[in-house]
Structures are given as C-alpha cells and as structure tokens.
Amino acid sequence: MELIDARHITKVFTVGTDWLGRPKKVLAAVQDMSLVIHQGETVGLVGESGCGKSTFARTVLGLYGKTGGTVLYKGRDTRDLAAGELYRRQVQMIFQDPYSSLDPRMTVEEIISEPLRNYHLCADGRERRKRVAGLLNQVDLRAEAAQRYPHEFSGGQRQRVGIARALALEPECIFCDEPISALDVSVQVQIVNMLRRLQQELGLSYLFIAHDLTMVHHMSRRIGVMYLGRLVELGPGSEVFCRPLHPYTQLLIASVPRPDPADPGAPDAAGEVPSPLELPAGCVFHPRCPYANQRCRTETPVLRQVGADRFAACHQVQGGDAL
Numbered sequence: 461m462e463l464i465d466a467r468h469i470t471k472v473f474t475v476g477t478d479w480l481g482r483p484k485k486v487l488a489a490v491q492d493m494s495l496v497i498h499q500g501e502t503v504g505l506v507g508e509s510g511c512g513k514s515t516f517a518r519t520v521l522g523l524y525g526k527t528g529g530t531v532l533y534k535g536r537d538t539r540d541l542a543a544g545e546l547y548r549r550q551v552q553m554i555f556q557d558p559y560s561s562l563d564p565r566m567t568v569e570e571i572i573s574e575p576l577r578n579y580h581l582c583a584d585g586r587e588r589r590k591r592v593a594g595l596l597n598q599v600d601l602r603a604e605a606a607q608r609y610p611h612e613f614s615g616g617q618r619q620r621v622g623i624a625r626a627l628a629l630e631p632e633c634i635f636c637d638e639p640i641s642a643l644d645v646s647v648q649v650q651i652v653n654m655l656r657r658l659q660q661e662l663g664l665s666y667l668f669i670a671h672d673l674t675m676v677h678h679m680s681r682r683i684g685v686m687y688l689g690r691l692v693e694l695g696p697g698s699e700v701f702c703r704p705l706h707p708y709t710q711l712l713i714a715s716v717p718r719p720d721p722a723d724p725g726a727p728d729a730a731g732e733v734p735s736p737l738e739l740p741a742g743c744v745f746h747p748r749c750p751y752a753n754q755r756c757r758t759e760t761p762v763l764r765q766v767g768a769d770r771f772a773a774c775h776q777v778q779g780g781d782a783l
C-alpha cells in the first residue's frame with residue numbers, strides 16, 4: 461500500500477537581497493521530484509552533499525513550504541485538514557546531528573514526552589513516565605536516563621533519545637536524515653541495526669537519507685539517486701547498487717572506496733558539480749557526463765520507466781541497459 465506519494469515536489473529558495481530588499485537569486489534546491497514510500501518499506505535517498513536530499517525530506521514533511529507539488533498520505537491530499545493533521549502525527553523525522561537536535565535545557569523525559577504533550581496525550585504524570593520508560597526500553601536505554609540531560613550522553617545515546625522521541629506518537633513512517641553520519645563507525649552499525657529491528661517490530665516505513673552508499677544499500681529495499689535537485693535514478697536497492705543505469709549513479713558507485721589498492725575504481729568525472737544558483741540547461745549532469753550529446757545539452761530528461769521497477773532520467777538509457 462502506498463503510504464506517502466510525493467508528486468512533482470519543487471522547492472526554490474531565494475537567496476540574498478538587493479538594495480531595495482528584493483530577493484536577488486533563485487536557488488532551485490529540489491525540482492519536480494516524485495517518490496512513493498510504501499507501507500513497511502525503506503527507501504534510501506543518496507547523492508552528494510548539497511544535492512537537495514534534506515530539502516526534499518523537509519518539504520515533503522511540511523517543515524518547508526512547497527514551491528510546487530502535492531503530497532498524498534494514504535491517497536489523501538495532505539492539504540486536506542484532517543489528512544494533514546494525521547500525516548504530521550504519523551510521519552516523524554530524525555536528524556543528522558543528535559547534538560543540536562535535542563534541547564540541552566530539557567531532561568530526556570521532557571524531550572521524549574514533548575510530542576505527547578503537543579497532542580495532549582498522556583496528561584497524567586504517572587502514565588507519561590511509564591510511556592517514556594517504555595520508549596527508552598525500545599531504544600535500549602535504561603529508564604534512569606529519563607532524568608538526565610542530553611550532554612550526559614554519548615552521540616549514539618543521544619541519537620537513541622532522538623529516535624525515542626520520534627517513536628512517541630507511534631508513527632507509521634520516519635524520515636531519517638543522515639541519522640548516522642555524525643557517529644563513530646561501530647556506533648553507526650548499532651543504530652542501523654536498531655532501526656531495522658524497530659522496523660520489524662513496529663511495521664515502520666523509512667525514508668533513509670545518507671551519503672554512505674553501502675549503508676543505504678544495506679538498509680533499503682529501493683534506492684533513489686539525486687543530483688542537483690533532481691531524482692536521476694530509482695530502483696530496487698541491489699540492482700541500483702550492482703547495475704547502475706544512470707551515468708551519475710555509475711560514477712557515485714564507482715567512487716565507493718575499494719579495499720584493493722590495485723583496483724583503480726572510477727575515473728574522475730569531468731569538471732565540478734555546477735552551482736545550484738546557475739543550473740546548466742538540458743540535463744543537469746551533462747557537463748560532467750561522458751555520454752552527453754546535443755539533446756542532453758538542451759532537453760531536460762524526465763524520470764521514466766526503463767525496466768521492471770527501474771526508472772532513470774537520462775536520454776541515453778534504453779530499455780534498462782547500462783550505458
């Protein structure tokens with residue numbers, strides 16, 4: 461079942477002002493991006509820093525106002541009052557930085573029970589403490605943690621507190637925005653394994669955003685690849701990882717560090733990532749693409765189906781065959 465259906469999402473920021481206070485430049489952070497998240501699945505979202513992953517997640521969640529597009533929750537437009545209210549409750553987010561996303565002046569109990577208070581749930585103190593203890597237990601923290609403050613915990617423990625807060629309203633879906641990037645490698649594995657366990661126990665869906673392709677591959681049933689605000693490839697995780705179709709995905713996957721020093725890996729991509737303030741015409745990847753032709757320089761490719769459950773936004777990809 462389709463839980464979240466984000467259609468043609470666009471988010472544009474205006475950056476800087478001129479001497480009359482008028483916005484100077486337009487930054488297209490996310491352009492015409494569509495993505496479905498099914499009940500119980502994990503969709504991974506990868507792409508280089510600044511390609512728009514966080515902006516997409518925050519816009520779909522309603523933390524940023526949309527410039528364009530629609531979000532359906534279980535088939536209902538979230539602009540509809542009742543559907544929107546349910547959506548905000550059922551879809552939660554955890555953030556990259558467990559240091560700054562928790563209020564240092566609040567105890568863990570206050571942090572975790574804040575969403576409950578916002579929704580006037582568990583008003584009775586004893587009931588609330590019991591609920592917080594249960595949530596701490598779900599993320600493998602002791603009940604005593606409730607009376608302590610965020611600075612008393614390690615990074616991994618703080619991320620557990622953030623996850624407990626996200627679970628407080630018993631959501632159906634959690635957007636995980638680089639939840640492990642700020643943590644040590646051994647702690648990353650613990651958090652990822654815990655997220656997988658919680659998914660099985662609670663039937664959660666995840667949008668899992670990360671730089672680390674190997675981790676995304678490990679977590680996700682489907683993977684979407686973003687480049688300069690656009691979704692350029694989407695498909696089953698193992699296929700995108702092992703047989704990437706879009707030239708940018710090929711580059712991204714070939715750049716994953718290899719244990720064998722004799723393996724040359726990917727050739728360097730031509731040029732740098734263009735500024736999102738001055739996007740190239742046509743396909744945004746064409747200045748770096750070894751396969752680009754005249755059409756790529758003028759015509760923006762749309763994401764289209766190129767194989768069973770495989771999608772790519774590239775004029776050159778034909779019938780699911782890698783270039």
Ligand SMILES: Nc1ncnc2c1ncn2[C@@H]1O[C@H](COP(=O)(O)OP(=O)(O)OP(=O)(O)O)[C@@H](O)[C@H]1O
Nearest residue numbers: 473475487489508509510511512513514515516736
């Ligand atoms: N509030 C904002 N105002 C103006 N520009 C913004 C704002 N938030 C993000 N941007 C710009 O939008 C683009 C996309 O940023 P975003 O943070 O979504 O990328 P990202 O892929 O999540 O990067 P990272 O992996 O580094 O978090 C970037 O060029 C960024 O500078």
